Amino acid sequence: MDIRPFTVAIPQPDVxxxxxxxxxxxxxxxxxxVGWTRGLPLTFLKELAAYWADGYDWRAAEAELNAYPQFTTEIDGQRIHFLHVRSEDPxxxxxxxxxxxxxxxxxFTQLIEELRQDFHVVVPSLPGFAFSTPVRETGWSMGRTARAWIELMRRLGYDRYGLHGGDVGAGVAGAVAGLDGEHVAGVHTVTDPYTAAATATFIPGMADRLDPSDPVDRTALDRMARFRAEDxxxxxxxxSRPQTMGYLLNDSPAGQLGWIAESFERSTDLPYDRDQLLTIVSLYWFTGSGVSAARFLYEQAHLSDxxxxxTVPQGFSVFGADSTARRLVGPPDGAFWTEHERGMHFPAMEAPQTLAADLRAFFGELK
Incomplete structure (x- = not known):
């Protein structure tokens, strides 16, 4: 039940x-x-690694992170790290x-700055990520994580709260809303057409529900096929093999950098802060969480939890939106829905002001 203050302090020998x-x-x-056709180009990664070694300042990044109140607690046997930034508005x-x-x-650091006047912001680290480590047992799927988030908010004394997430975080947010609708004001998620198409490939019968003769459905089917073939x-x-991959991620910083940087480069549409990316990569490296983070996806794939x-109000923000977005997402009637031409998978870094405006608009009606 204890909630303890936490400070990021990486030992100098590790740096x-x-x-x-x-x-x-x-x-x-x-x-x-060959360019980008076979993976991350050598020149790109060598330049980024050189900047990580000689231009990026971890101690400055560490100080920026420590400007936010951070804590740890143990829930269901797992250490959970989180930021808790209270608004001046009680x-x-x-x-x-x-x-x-x-x-x-x-x-979320840029997004927090946009939201901290309007919300009490809570940012947990998923089990197995950053300082929510180590993970000592199997079973930490989205559903189990959702139950931990519910307990965390109870411990913080909040009996009504909102949820936001993208990627795996969208699944966790949705699971919390499904489990704790009595206390959840609403749930907001972000996506983009390519992520929506990738997600659709895992939905049984989704391809059969799309009409190849319809231009919009044809585009969606093509993207689903591209995901299966290329991504x-x-x-x-x-x-399937997170432990085997973990040896690379835990022993080679260039390997860990390449694994994450490729995802950002292929999944962004607007410029993002290179130092912020390297802070994320550094957190993986210094905590040795590359393998435990990958295992989170393994757990979800095998548990299907x-x-x-x-059943609470839902909101959706689609970045890089096109005609396929609504068809693939299938929002419920009356859901909050916004589309943005630019941005993609990481809008909290690509377009934090735009995302913050959507969050204020959606939750403002529910406050």
Whole structure:
């Protein structure tokens, strides 16, 4: 039941070890002219790794993170780390922000600045991510995490709260809403057409419900096929062999950097802060959470613990929106719905002001 203050304080030998490992990276060769068609280009990653080693300032990033009140508590045998940024307005609605993969709580720092006057912001680290480590047993799926979030909000003394998430965080947010509708004011999630198409490939019978002769459905089917042919390997490895992949992620900072940076490059449409990306990667590296984060996806794939559908008000923000978005997401009647032409999978970093405006609009009606 204890909630204890937490400060990020990475030992200097660990910081020095990172610089040493980056300097001794054994780089692979690369075929000429292949660009991005076979993975992350060598030149791109070498330049980013060089900046991580010599330009990026971890201690400055650490100080920025420590500007937010942080805590840890144990729930269901698992250490849970979270930020808790209270609004100056005592009557503000509490709002839980849940990150996805491959990300961390640091994804939301710009968004927190946009929201902190209007909400009491709670940002937990998913089990197995960053400082919500180590994970000592199997079974930490979205559903179990949702139950931990419910307990966390109870411990914080909040009997009514809102939820927001994207990627895995959207699943957790939806599961919390389904389990704790008595206390949840509403749930808001973000997506983009490519993520929606990828998600649709896992919904039984979804392809059969789309009409290939309809131009919108044809585009959706093409994107689903593209995901299966070109992008599903990233997820398939984690869903089947996370431990094997963990040896690479835990021993090579260049490997951990490449694994995350490719996802950001392929899943963003607007510029994002390179230092913020490296803070996220650094959190994975310093906590050794690459393998435990990947295991979270394995657990979900094998447990299929999705929980009950939410019955509370729902809101959706679609970034990089096009004609397929509403068809693939299938929002319930009367749901809050906004579409934005730019931005994609990480809107809290790509378009924090736009996302904050949507959150204020949706939850403002529910406050």
């Amino acid at each position: 020095d070890d990172l610089a040493d490992r980056l300097a001794r990276t054994r780089w692979p060769d690369e075929l000429p002219g 009557g503000a609605l509490p709002l839980v922000l849940t990150h996805g993969y491959p990300s961390a709580f640091a994804e 599903s390997g990233y997820l398939a490895i984690q869903n 999705w929980g009950e559908p939410p």
